[in-house]
Amino acid sequence: MFEWFLAWWIAAGWQLTTTTTVENFPWFPDWIDWTMLMSNMRQQSINSWTRILTETVDSIDLSSHPFKVNVWSTVYETQSIILATWATAKRLGIPWEERYRQKWISACAICDGWLPMFRNKTLVVIWWWDVAVEEALHLSHFAAKVILLVRRDALRASQAMQKKLFDNPKIQVMRNTESLEAIWDQFLTWLKIKNNNTAEESLLECSGLFYAIWHTPNTSFLNWQINTDEHWYIITIPWTSQTNIPWVFAAWDVQDKKYRQAITSAWSGCMAALEAEKYLSA
Numbered sequence: 001m002f003e004w005f006l007a008w009w010i011a012a013g014w015q016l017t018t019t020t021t022v023e024n025f026p027w028f029p030d031w032i033d034w035t036m037l038m039s040n041m042r043q044q045s046i047n048s049w050t051r052i053l054t055e056t057v058d059s060i061d062l063s064s065h066p067f068k069v070n071v072w073s074t075v076y077e078t079q080s081i082i083l084a085t086w087a088t089a090k091r092l093g094i095p096w097e098e099r100y101r102q103k104w105i106s107a108c109a110i111c112d113g114w115l116p117m118f119r120n121k122t123l124v125v126i127w128w129w130d131v132a133v134e135e136a137l138h139l140s141h142f143a144a145k146v147i148l149l150v151r152r153d154a155l156r157a158s159q160a161m162q163k164k165l166f167d168n169p170k171i172q173v174m175r176n177t178e179s180l181e182a183i184w185d186q187f188l189t190w191l192k193i194k195n196n197n198t199a200e201e202s203l204l205e206c207s208g209l210f211y212a213i214w215h216t217p218n219t220s221f222l223n224w225q226i227n228t229d230e231h232w233y234i235i236t237i238p239w240t241s242q243t244n245i246p247w248v249f250a251a252w253d254v255q256d257k258k259y260r261q262a263i264t265s266a267w268s269g270c271m272a273a274l275e276a277e278k279y280l281s282a
Contacts, residue, residue: 001045002071004056004085023115025262037262062225062245080247080279082272083222083234087215087253087260092126096182104188107211108260109135113142120144121207124191126179127151132212133161139210140170147204148173151196174204182209217254226250233257241272247279 023031046052053071060081061068069076089107091097097105106112109125113135123143125136127150139146148165153175155162165171176196183190183203190203217233219226227235227244234243234250241249251272252265 001050001052002057002069003042003052003054022262024111057221059221059223060225062222062248065247067248080276081249082241082269082276083219083226083243083248083250083254084252084265084269084272085218085221085254086265087217087233087257089215090211090213092179092211092213094179094181096184104207105182105209105211107213107215109138109210109212111260113139113210118142118208122147122205123208123210124149124179124204124206125210125212127155127212133157133165135210135212136171137164137168140168143170143208146171147206149177149179149193150175151178152176179209215253215257215260217257219254231257241268241275247276249275 022028022034022037025032025037028037042052055071057069057071059070061070062081066077066079067081069078069081091107104117112118113123118139119142121143122145123139124147125132125139127148132148136146136148148171150173155165155173155175157165165173174193177193178196179191180194180201181192182188183192188207188209189205191206191209192201193204194201217228217231219228219232219234225245226248229235234255236243236250236255241251241255243250249272251268253260256264256268
């Protein structure tokens with residue numbers, strides 16, 4: 001297993017390294033620190049005779065079998081590959097974003113919106129197509145108020161989604177508005193915003209900020225050798241982890257743009273491992 005070293009500026013352990021605690025993983029009734037969870041998973045893999053190399057894969061050649069995995073100056077040949085390179089959450093680059101990411105700033109409302117620190121609070125969602133409406137509607141089940149910031153006057157969402165949005169009394173839409181800075185006093189307290197029509201700046205009181213601006217699946221190193229959708233997520237045969245190339249499987253967020261949970265990642269990883277084992281045992 002290649003445990004990519006600081007690939008896309010994320011430490012080994014990947015998406016879970018960007019959080020602090022995991023509160024919705026089965027078997028842990030309260031919560032578990034991500035370092036403990038990932039450490040246990042890693043040790044379990046080692047106990048199952050996995051050889052882990054903390055190196056970043058430069059490229060993969062899938063044009064012939066066995067496949068070739070290029071790592072620095074070394075080429076590894078393999079009969080089968082499981083691609084589990086996750087997806088990177090997009091950022092806005094506003095001040096204090098990185099310091100408080102996954103504390104009071106989140107890129108996944110479904111993952112974090114239900115947490116106690118966000119309940120009955122005013123939450124802000126940065127707008128991007130239908131996904132922002134979906135996340136705002138989800139947050140409205142827990143928050144006292146949800147505010148959507150839309151950079152333009154028009155809403156880029158389907159009419160059906162817009163109707164759900166405007167029918168929800170908990171959701172407020174602020175058009176022609178963008179965020180400039182997150183302001184803190186122990187916790188997220190204000191968001192500095194700008195009206196794009198008047199250039200007027202003001203402070204918006206809030207207790208949580210959610211980015212609904214998609215993720216980028218980490219598939220660029222594959223050089224378009226595998227079928228992906230319009231957002232570059234790997235396409236797999238339904239209810240399997242099989243890609244369009246035989247003996248190449250995909251798991252985790254690199255092929256899942258809907259759920260993006262630790263437990264669903266474990267589920268898809270299990271599918272891929274069982275399918276690869278079946279092929280290797282044939």
